[in-house]
Amino acid sequence: MSGNEQSGARIESSRDPSGQTLLSIRGRLDSTSAAGVWRRLLELGRAAGASGLVVDASALEYCDGAGASLLVALERQQREAGGGFHVRGLREEFQKLVEMIEPAPARVEAAPEHREGFFEGIGRATLRLLSDTRTLMVFVGELTVMLGRALRHPRQLRFKDLFLVAERAGIGAIPIVTLVGFLLGLILAFQSAIPMQRFGAQIFVADLLGISLLRELGPLMAAILLTARSGSAFAAEIGTMKVNEEVDALTTMGLEPVSFLAVPRVLAAVVVVPVLAMLTNVAGLAGGALMFQTLDFPLVTYVNRVVAATSLGDFVGGLFKSFVFGIVVAAVGCLRGLQTGKGAEAVGESTTSAVVSGIVLIAFIDGIFAVVFYAMGI
Amino acid sequence: MANDPIIRVEELTAKYGDNVVFDRVSFEVMRGEVFIILGGSGCGKSTMLKHMIGLYTPFAGRVRIQGDDITRAEGEVRRRILRRLGVMYQSGALFGSMTLLENVRLPLEEFTDYPPEAMDAIAASKLRLVQLEGFEDYMPADISGGMKKRAAIARAMALEPEILFLDEPSAGLDPITSAELDATILRLSRTLGVTFVVVTHELPSIYTIADRVIMLDKETKGIIATGTPAELRDHCENDWVRRFFLRETAAGGEPEVRTT
Numbered sequence: 001m002s003g004n005e006q007s008g009a010r011i012e013s014s015r016d017p018s019g020q021t022l023l024s025i026r027g028r029l030d031s032t033s034a035a036g037v038w039r040r041l042l043e044l045g046r047a048a049g050a051s052g053l054v055v056d057a058s059a060l061e062y063c064d065g066a067g068a069s070l071l072v073a074l075e076r077q078q079r080e081a082g083g084g085f086h087v088r089g090l091r092e093e094f095q096k097l098v099e100m101i102e103p104a105p106a107r108v109e110a111a112p113e114h115r116e117g118f119f120e121g122i123g124r125a126t127l128r129l130l131s132d133t134r135t136l137m138v139f140v141g142e143l144t145v146m147l148g149r150a151l152r153h154p155r156q157l158r159f160k161d162l163f164l165v166a167e168r169a170g171i172g173a174i175p176i177v178t179l180v181g182f183l184l185g186l187i188l189a190f191q192s193a194i195p196m197q198r199f200g201a202q203i204f205v206a207d208l209l210g211i212s213l214l215r216e217l218g219p220l221m222a223a224i225l226l227t228a229r230s231g232s233a234f235a236a237e238i239g240t241m242k243v244n245e246e247v248d249a250l251t252t253m254g255l256e257p258v259s260f261l262a263v264p265r266v267l268a269a270v271v272v273v274p275v276l277a278m279l280t281n282v283a284g285l286a287g288g289a290l291m292f293q294t295l296d297f298p299l300v301t302y303v304n305r306v307v308a309a310t311s312l313g314d315f316v317g318g319l320f321k322s323f324v325f326g327i328v329v330a331a332v333g334c335l336r337g338l339q340t341g342k343g344a345e346a347v348g349e350s351t352t353s354a355v356v357s358g359i360v361l362i363a364f365i366d367g368i369f370a371v372v373f374y375a376m377g378i
Numbered sequence: 379m380a381n382d383p384i385i386r387v388e389e390l391t392a393k394y395g396d397n398v399v400f401d402r403v404s405f406e407v408m409r410g411e412v413f414i415i416l417g418g419s420g421c422g423k424s425t426m427l428k429h430m431i432g433l434y435t436p437f438a439g440r441v442r443i444q445g446d447d448i449t450r451a452e453g454e455v456r457r458r459i460l461r462r463l464g465v466m467y468q469s470g471a472l473f474g475s476m477t478l479l480e481n482v483r484l485p486l487e488e489f490t491d492y493p494p495e496a497m498d499a500i501a502a503s504k505l506r507l508v509q510l511e512g513f514e515d516y517m518p519a520d521i522s523g524g525m526k527k528r529a530a531i532a533r534a535m536a537l538e539p540e541i542l543f544l545d546e547p548s549a550g551l552d553p554i555t556s557a558e559l560d561a562t563i564l565r566l567s568r569t570l571g572v573t574f575v576v577v578t579h580e581l582p583s584i585y586t587i588a589d590r591v592i593m594l595d596k597e598t599k600g601i602i603a604t605g606t607p608a609e610l611r612d613h614c615e616n617d618w619v620r621r622f623f624l625r626e627t628a629a630g631g632e633p634e635v636r637t638t
Contacts (some may be wrong), residue, residue: 247473252431253485254460 021048024056029067058089151239169230169271175270185287206305222276225324227358231333238337262334273326390439417594452473460539464534470526524555
């Protein structure tokens with residue numbers, strides 16, 4: 001009826017007197033041409049249905065593994081439809097190729113796919129969340145014990161690792177923390193100065209900056225940057241070690257992976273985050289100062305306002321918060337690393353999960369702090 | 379090799395979820411022998427090894443190492459048992475951020491009170507034992523697969539263990555490197571009297587090093603044969619085991635050999 005010259009394989013379909021469909025394939029049925037005729041051939045075969053199908057391959061010049069797969073697919077489809085199937089004129093070498101693919105291996109009857117309902121999905125997600133929370137709590141507990149032990153026996157601590165991590169997570173973060181802090185202060189001052197100008201209250205921009213940076217934005221920004229830079233790195237490092245069986249090797253050497261890998265990282269983060277938070281504060285206030293200059297206030301006014309508006313409580317509260325953020329971010333990074341499954345993909349998943357859980361936890365804990373500080377009158 | 383079991387596996391059952399890997403398996407490893415755990419792909423050889431070194435907790439049963447049950451040990455007891463073992467993982471599992479010498483030194487740092495220079499000397503001697511002299515300052519990423527495995531053996535030997543567990547030592551190595559590794563294993567076994575438990579399915583390697591072999595089976599989820607390689611090849615009733623040692627295909631007969 002029609003041909004497909006382009007692909008190198010031509011198919012002709014006709015009906016023989018007994019009502020069977022006759023498909024004759026000519027030319028080359030190879031990995032290039034099989035793609036072009038695959039669907040058409042199966043459709044023609046389907047049209048034959050139960051009336052039976054005969055494939056005439058006597059004019060087939062060449063057939064490779066792809067062509068053989070096509071013939072087998074045709075046979076399988078025909079068998080499922082309950083119709084007869086017969087190939088004639090197939091050269092012996094091609095016949096051998098088809099036989100290597102057929103008989104089809106006994107297919108394991110797959111369990112009927114279970115479609116998850118809406119409520120079942122919610123239930124499952126809740127259970128997963130609860131078990132994840134539980135794991136995190138157990139891990140934090142274990143970590144606390146290990147940290148306590150490390151502080152009681154500081155000689156057992158791996159100082160080399162601690163300094164290395166502190167350098168990477170801390171000193172390495174100084175440029176970005178300074179930049180983000182400075183821009184944050186500048187933008188915040190600029191955005192709040194405009195509406196305040198209408199009331200002639202630009203001077204209070206200094207109060208706003210001082211309080212929001214010291215109490216909230218400094219620690220928060222430092223912690224988020226730590227999550228992005230180092231939480232992810234912890235998860236990826238430890239995750240790769242897990243995949244390479246290095247974590248197993250530690251365990252069978254009698255070294256606790258938690259104390260060996262997580263403790264130095266968490267301690268380093270605890271030291272580093274408050275410093276980074278302070279740096280964000282300073283950089284942010286410097287940004288605000290620059291904005292203030294353009295509003296024609298002398299620098300000394302700005303400094304006096306900031307000092308008057310903020311208290312030691314704001315400063316110490318902010319630092320304490322960043323201390324807690326540091327523990328949580330580092331702990332989550334290490335936990336996700338240790339939870340890594342198998343393969344490269346799993347490392348990617350743990351890294352993503354470390355950042356996402358880190359940021360969610362920061363937001364959550366920050367909320368708790370807001371309430372607690374309010375209740376305590378800080 | 380007196381009749382003195384150093385490891386006793388008692389009625390060990392392992393499961394992944396509902397999937398039973400092996401069921402109530404018992405065997406003993408004698409002091410000083412090279413003991414091979416064999417089996418087709420997916421029959422639980424590595425799982426067995428990981429239970430024997432206490433990485434996995436079994437569903438039921440015990441693994442006693444010189445009488446101490448490693449499956450239930452915790453804290454100090456567990457550390458004491460682990461100190462007597464060395465493990466070489468399939469990939470070597472060297473710590474990528476440390477040089478070879480630091481890798482071998484690590485167990486010494488954590489478990490002994492040697493002065494630093496003594497640790498260096500011991501670690502270097504272990505590397506010499508596996509013919510890696512001169513590579514002390516190389517990073518694991520910069521050496522070949524066979525060297526990584528040898529370095530991993532050196533690290534496993536650091537604390538003079540009585541038992542060494544090797545997970546597929548010759549996987550992914552060329553025949554010559556693999557033979558060299560076998561020679562290293564034999565040397566350590568004969569001169570230091572270390573007991574070896576090796577998971578492998580490299581036939582040449584088994585014939586060279588094995589004192590005794592057990593074969594795990596996926597279908598029966600247990601041991602289908604025990605003995606020396608020659609015994610299993612010549613006298614085993616189990617068809618699959620005999621075929622394994624004769625390297626026959628399922629259809630019978632050796633695989634076709636290319637003649638052109």
